[in-house]
Amino acid sequence: MHYSAGIQSLLPLFYIGWADSVLSPSEMKTIRKLVNRMDFLSFTDKRQLIQWTDPDSPPSHETYKNWLMDIQEGSLNYSIDKKLSLVQLGIELAKNAANFKDSNRWDSLEVKASIAELEKALGIDNQLSQLAFYKSINPRNTYHLEDISGFDPKILQTILDGKYADVKSQAKKLLMDPFFRVPYDLKNKEELRNLILDQCIEIAKQGYGASAYPKEYGGENSSGANTAFFETMALGNISLLVKFGVQFGLFGGAILQLGTKKHHEQYLADTGSLKLVGCFAMTETGHGSNVRNLETTAKYNHDSRSLTIHTPTNSAGKEYIGNALHATMAVVFAQLSIGDLNYGIHAVMVPLRDKNHKELTGITIEDNGYKMGLNGVDNGRIWFDDVAVPIANLLNKYGGIDEKGNYQSSIDKESKRFFTMLGALVGGRVSVAMASNTATKKSLAIAIKYALKRRQFESINEDEETLILDYPTHQERLFPLVAKSYALSFALEALREKFVEQYASTDKREVETLAAGLKSYASWHATDTIQECREACGGKGYLSENEFADLKADTEIFTTFEGDNHVLLQLVAKSLLTDFKEEFNSGGFMAVARHILKRVESKATSLNPIYTGNTNSEHIQSIEFIEAAFQFRTQKLLFSLSDRMRKYMGKKINPNDIFLRTQTHMVVLAKAWIEAYIFDEFYKQIEAMAEGEEKTTLILPFKIFGLNAILEDKGFFLENDFISGDKSKAIRKNLVSLFKQMRPLANNYVDAFGIPAVLRRAEIAKD
């Protein structure tokens, strides 16, 4: 079939608009408004075009192919110049499709202006969209990215964005819609929460909430796409990000991972569309990090085939539960018992409220009140007073109760079952790690852009005051942080790959260890960086209009939720001590003790005085030296830790004391290990690239990241004679010279983070 001339005039815009797979509510409204105003369209044209903007019945794949065929035929057959703007191309298509005598009217200025208006409204009036268009209609076209100004950052961005670049770009497009803008002066928590809920519903409508779920429940079965969408959301309001995570990740994730087919069928579609608002009731006031000892009980009653959920003490109440005020149902984690036998922690679906949103009998919910940040999320406390639910509500993938009232599980051991269940929920940590880095990048972009505009004191020899980014102190404060965010990006993409791979498997120990380590590293990096950026922007950084206020307050809790960083790092250390042979999350020291009785092999680089004292720049900036430093540190710490533990065990010191005596050492080891991992992934990325400008561009943050990490911990390296005092000083000098190299490229490096100007709202960073 062929579309009418009128429709063809808009096909390029519609094609590229829909190619993003996202048309936001405001965009659709705008399209309808503008289309209605176009006098050159027939009534039938308008009806057809407007129908395509209906979110409930978007253009089918068939339709999309028809568009493409018309465009290709029009633009190829009639040899249209492939560098035409999308507006002009539409007009040419229309002219070709129209009767000869009619074709002149397409050249009127009014028509062009009115199509251009639509192009602008869709945000595609730029070279990149044009390029993407021609690339997609004809893969053999001759356009090159090099033709576009601001070339470097875009290429780097492609590398940083990685496999899920499309999803990230869709998420940005969606967030850029004014509908998702939260005013800085909206402080009332009830109003904020309602706004965030509305925004979350809109995102659900677009299908992004369900993306990790199976296709039959409205999803794409893609945990990769889901995490990519999530991490990008940190560019917008972070309450919305957390609300999204609570609903689709924690609540929906628990149903998906811990429930069976009947639960998926009953709940997943409604969870993904937010028809069912749910919360994830795990943490208790008395037990935050210690999930295995939660006090809430779920007692089985065989006569009624039901479970009674009960909060035995006030401090056993569920705490900080996101969605507590909006939810109608909760996944409750409780100690499951049959008669006198306790089978450990299990998850149960418990209805919280009736159709009028009134709390059901036995349910008490209390608002957590104002928080440091995230006031758009309705956190609350929940208590259960003998609340009975049918046994069908038990999420029974790893353990259930059969019709005879007997406990059944594919995993015999209670501890193994517990750790398997917790492991299934690792997605939360993976996601928080990623979102931390996104928020960090945004802060850095603001601080660097401000430092490239701001002048303060005059130079002595020049008329103009020096830009504050020209100060070595300012470079030293910000550039290592930029380099760290680069490094983290690759480590997090690597984690995502492993996470996606192990998504369906029950053994997730590697992912769990990496997620715990990277979540800790990335969330502290966010806390430190946002703080430094705020200070680097002085008084301006303190004003809400410049974004640090919200960035700081909202991400502040990332170091605590989804596992306290200090606790997580101790788990990482235990994994290392046991060569990943024990269940992750295993609390006690005994699991570790079994393993460390055998001596950990020391793989530490053998040191010689020439190596230790080599202050040559070529040597210091060599990947070999930096890599050796990371390896040496991890090995040395692991070796000395297991050595100490073995010694204490030989002295018959009780295990609890051994654990206390070595706790700090464990945390230090875990930090060193995860930093070495980050270095390795950055290295792998660079190794995999062909020689050329792109590779060169990445080597600079790579070196800064590595040498800065060594310098930050120079005390360790000096203490253990890995470097001499002179070498330590030489490393500092090398870093200063690398900062100088980064200085003229600083803006490009933060532009490569790919943060659209609209989402970088800070007044001080406006271009």
Place this chain on the structure above:
Amino acid sequence: MHYSAGIQSLLPLFYIGWADSVLSPSEMKTIRKLVNRMDFLSFTDKRQLIQWTDPDSPPSHETYKNWLMDIQEGSLNYSIDKKLSLVQLGIELAKNAANFKDSNRWDSLEVKASIAELEKALGIDNQLSQLAFYKSINPRNTYHLEDISGFDPKILQTILDGKYADVKSQAKKLLMDPFFRVPYDLKNKEELRNLILDQCIEIAKQGYGASAYPKEYGGENSSGANTAFFETMALGNISLLVKFGVQFGLFGGAILQLGTKKHHEQYLADTGSLKLVGCFAMTETGHGSNVRNLETTAKYNHDSRSLTIHTPTNSAGKEYIGNALHATMAVVFAQLSIGDLNYGIHAVMVPLRDKNHKELTGITIEDNGYKMGLNGVDNGRIWFDDVAVPIANLLNKYGGIDEKGNYQSSIDKESKRFFTMLGALVGGRVSVAMASNTATKKSLAIAIKYALKRRQFESINEDEETLILDYPTHQERLFPLVAKSYALSFALEALREKFVEQYASTDKREVETLAAGLKSYASWHATDTIQECREACGGKGYLSENEFADLKADTEIFTTFEGDNHVLLQLVAKSLLTDFKEEFNSGGFMAVARHILKRVESKATSLNPIYTGNTNSEHIQSIEFIEAAFQFRTQKLLFSLSDRMRKYMGKKINPNDIFLRTQTHMVVLAKAWIEAYIFDEFYKQIEAMAEGEEKTTLILPFKIFGLNAILEDKGFFLENDFISGDKSKAIRKNLVSLFKQMRPLANNYVDAFGIPAVLRRAEIAKD
């Protein structure tokens, strides 16, 4: 004279109530209410008692002496037991004063209950008040502090509170009044600002705003008392603290320090009483740290004997000005010129608003909007469009214009004049340094008290879960911070002494250098500590009800205002390089260059291998070793810095480049120097004490502070061979053992900060 029996029954309460010199508005209201209800009082008694609660005519010194005489006579002459409660003593006094036949009715339960109610309402129903009472009516009494439980913290508190303990205690008492409580859910900035303004007016009524001003303007001429009151206010809402500082310290301080007698007479009394609300318009958008190059102009017109104040560009607008929305007048800092000649920065009193609070012609004021914190302070931007004010409005202590239109100043050189003027305003930095430490102490008290209640994981060998303060990681996170706050307390008291001494002098270089260094150190200490404490309290730390939200957001800007820390530290380094011979605040490098041409003497401790490698605990914990470390570091950094600069000068590198190349080095030197100063003051304090428990108690945080500082910078000490790798490890071991010593005393150490439970509102730290 003798008071009636009725009045005598209340004299002990009134005496001790007024002894604090503070009766807050709510207390006075309560007294009146309760007195009115007392049936055993005659109408005349009531009228007299209520008259004494009138804030506008408080009891005279005479009256107070009469109370004392009646009390002493009654309690001594009739040999009353000196351990009676204040209520019972009042009853005994009344019985003695009453007719014999009347005396029985004083023993009724109703009378006792009703006096006890008043005692409770005044917050003096405790042993300490009783002790203070008997001590003050009879200095020879036999009560000892040892009789009171919780003895240690009180003694330590006395040492920490120092010379201005009374003022600090008055400030606490005032802040404890419910009137000064700001609800956590009050988020609307307009409402918050109005509340804070009302609170500030109440404080002014009590006379605390004016305390630094001369007596003739309602003050006490005590900059010591003023700073002590200010620092204590950080225990309450910090917006109120900042508002207080802006009004009485910055605005009033500028009038006092830069104005002459006519200005004092015209403005000071009204400023102190807050009848005149003013702001301090120094900072400009384009020039934050660089005051000398402000762009606002003040042009002299001889015909009209007036100054025209003008903002030449948008970025020359005054920025972040506190009180901008409430003020009717501003002290404006501007470039003073007569004809074509510029005489540099001067301060001018400029009316902003008329009686209806409407902006005057030529004045534009804009709200700075929401900020990260301090939303109770009305910061704004101010622009002047050719605003004329009489020449009398020029604050002309350091420079004015005579009747012939000639510039007159006691200081010839423009730069010297500028630095003298700025130096006169050093009080702000002194105050912010102190308030930083107060807020820090409060955070620590909350985090430590929570860690002494919170259990998380079970011990392996015990039934009870371990307290989180028993974890070595937790001790390592919090105890060095407690020790730092102790150390800072003494350094800040020493700074106050010097500040008070140099208050009237024009040469304040030592105070300026110390204030800059200590303000930087203390404000970063606050930022780091509040962050660590929040994280140490996990999710609970994130809830507004636990105070970290406000503490963090409100103190965050302390690292920036009253001078950006990085800029201040560079000024400190310049002072050190020039042996304090140059004006503080002097921007350029040339001033420094003149001095460093002569070689700085190296006083570094001579090192020998035995000293460097001595890992003996006695040696490591010796004051000699710790002191040597601090001295070595400062000397080494100063020596190497001046050496580098001299070398660059020899190579004819231009001064600006020399400055840039050594900027980081300067900041490092300044930090080391101020930390050494803090150590020295702590040492002096301990040296001055007699041997005994008190001294012993202080030595523990002293050692922790010293060794922790060395360990934090072990990279430096190792790099420069001051310690060996083995010694560095030994220092860590020693610290761990000192932490163990601190653990059982931790609660006492934070109690000694003297924070009343009422002002420690955090739910998690409730006793």
